Amino acid sequence: MDGNHTAEHDEKFTRDEKFTRFVISVRPGLRRSAYLLCGDWHEADDLVQNTLLAVLRHWDRLRWPEVAFGYARTTMYRIFVSDRRHARWRLESVRAEVPDRPAGGSGETNIADRELLLAALRELPPRQRAALTLRYFEDLDVARTAEILECEPSTIRSQTTRALATMRLVMSKYR
């Protein structure tokens, strides 16, 4: 996210322009996290779109950019967990075995690493996947992760331990 905005600079922009600039600055980061959660770019882009729609609905009440970014991230993880719980999506099992490959990917080693990461993540239940992504990709502490996923810190600790055990097992299987 672009953190170089100042209040004086923001004055120049209308409400609509600020939202457009916000989308431009946060979209790449949200897409990356959404892909780790969904394991599929189409699902990830849908999740980002639904997240940004929720942000737009509350845009007048959000102070830009720090609060809006935190709100967007929290909203995205909660939408993901809620959607997976209610729809009981099991898309991972019916999708192609080889995960989507980002355009312009580089060397074979990196592609293999990414496939390994995604294959292992697919084995996790949604809440564990979300907890792991928040802890180790977003680099948040246990307390903040618990706040975003609306549960106790002890739950995050146990979910993370179980997720790591599953990841270890899956990664050893793929090697």
Add this chain to the structure above:
Amino acid sequence: MADEQSNTEREIRELYRDFASQPLPDPPESDEELVALLRARLRAQERDAEDECLPRIPDEPPV
């Protein structure tokens, strides 16, 4: 067990770092197109919410 966990933790962080350094594929629409789409979706939702507040019209006029 604790060693195993911290090794996995380290490995996962490395995999995440590798993923974060890779280029993203192009999104299905440009940022400007996405914003226009979001505004249209919000307007549609607001319109639907207003419609739900309208009084139900009875099938027959009251006698």
